[in-house]
Amino acid sequence: MAITLVNPEGLPKVDIYRQVSVATGSKLVFIAGQVARDADGGRVGEGDLAAQVEQCYLNIGTALAEVGASFGDAAKLTIYLVDWTPDKMPLLLEGGARASAKLGITSTPPITAIGVAALAEPDLLVEIEATAVID
Numbered sequence: 001m002a003i004t005l006v007n008p009e010g011l012p013k014v015d016i017y018r019q020v021s022v023a024t025g026s027k028l029v030f031i032a033g034q035v036a037r038d039a040d041g042g043r044v045g046e047g048d049l050a051a052q053v054e055q056c057y058l059n060i061g062t063a064l065a066e067v068g069a070s071f072g073d074a075a076k077l078t079i080y081l082v083d084w085t086p087d088k089m090p091l092l093l094e095g096g097a098r099a100s101a102k103l104g105i106t107s108t109p110p111i112t113a114i115g116v117a118a119l120a121e122p123d124l125l126v127e128i129e130a131t132a133v134i135d
Helices: 049-066 086-103
Strands: 003-006 020-023 027-034 074-082 111-116 126-134
Touching: 020 074, 027 049, 049 074, 049 086, 049 126, 074 086
Parallel strands: 074 111
Antiparallel strands: 003 020, 027 126, 074 126
């Protein structure tokens, strides 16, 4: 695997991701922002942030598999959350945990979470983009 995830001494230990991602591979993979849509474009988890986060992670896993990679090759995630407030954190964590169990993820790469007013469609609560590194 081309990615090593690290939590350096002197930085806070965050339970849901690692602070640093070290990439040694030779190919960069950029995954477009994934939303809560199934393979047919159908809505998943309307009004349910946890279900939408889970679907986003699963879609990223599908995209990575297509290029011979896995979620373990992800070097960075950026999460865009509609009308974000800290009280929604348990739902974000729940969706991530459910997807992690399905994908066999034991450690998540660095994450940047950004609150936004809206996404491309009114039913979307979250969009997640990924950058991966593969050999």
